Amino acid sequence: MSSPPSIKQITGELDLLESDAALEIAKASDQDSLEKLRINLLGKKGRLSGILGVMGRLSSEERPLIGQRANSLKTQLQALLAKRIEELKSASLADQLINQTLDVTAPASGIPIGHRHPLIATSEKIVDLFCGLGYEVAQGPEIENDHYNFSALNIPKDHPARDMQDTFYLSNNLLLRTHTSPVQIRHLEKNPPPVRIVSPGRVYRRDAVDATHSPVFHQVEVLAIDEGLNFSHLRGTVMAFLNSFFGELPVRFRASYFPFTEPSAEVDVQWRGKWLEVMGCGMVDPSVLEGLGLDPCRWSGFAAGLGVERFCMVRHGIDDIRRLYTSDLRFLQQF
Ligand code: DAH
Secondary structure, three states: OOOOOOHHHHHHHHHHHHHHHHHHHHHOOOHHHHHHHHHHHHOOOOHHHHHHOOHHHOOOOHHHHHHHHHHHHHHHHHHHHHHHHHHHHHHHHHHHHHHOOOOOOOOOOOOOOOOOOHHHHHHHHHHHHHHHOOOEEOOOOOEEEHHHHOHHHOOOOOOHHHOOOOOOEOOOOEEEOOOOOHHHHHHHHHOOOOEEEEEEEEEEOOOOOEOOEOOEEEEEEEEEEEEOOOHHHHHHHHHHHHHHHHOOOOEEEEEEEEOOEEEEEEEEEEEOOEEEEEEEEEEEOHHHHHHOOOOOOOEEEEEEEEEHHHHHHHHHOOOOHHHHOOOOHHHHOOO
């Protein structure tokens, strides 16, 4: 058997363990490696036990000296390990706080939400522009009767617009309104002039579907009644509106005929090299005013009916009206 180790040698090893351990503990960069280090230093088969393995061979005077030194080293290393573990814990917490903060301003992960259909958005834009000119919104029913849809608008019994070909009749007297003009009558019955209204809504006609026709479509009706209104007020209003809506597209007024206006015009805008009709308009026919008990010598006014689909198609460059009704998401998501 080799000669018993000297106290000096063991103390030297304990000193070396002390300085190595202090360095390694300080270097440990996470809790796992610190735990491995603890086992390595203080575990049953660790460095300290290894050094103390020779204790049995020390004399009874030497043993307590080394024992004391070993115990105090153990306590010291445990304290260093405990301190380091706290440091690592708070560093990892700080790290989490920085990296896992919830950014409440970040965009949500995208629950799909709907949005305005381009037709409705166009109708609202038209209405908004007229509201900016002082007009109010009025509404009327989609199921109308003969009186409001035709007679009160000076559309005689034999007028082709009443034809079964054009109108969806629900009964002899009830029908799906073919235009928004009946709102003019309903509004004037309840509201004495001066009035300025816009009325957006759906209208129905027995048209076959093609690139420019649909049996259900949308109009915005415009009506202004006051003292002293004339055709230049109509033209000025229409031009102001069209310029705000389209910018500077070329516009032309074309003489036309509607039973409820005199004189009447159709308004075209130039689009893709062609003239495209976007509205009918005119000075309200005196007989319509008389039918409402209004004196045409005192009151005059103008009216217009705008085709919302046309406005929408020009605005967005859509070439086929059917795209507006087929609910194809690939199309709708572009707006
Ligand atoms: N109601 C007509 C139509 O649907 C459009 C129209 C023309 C409305 C002239 C008006 C107007 O108010 O003055 O064809």
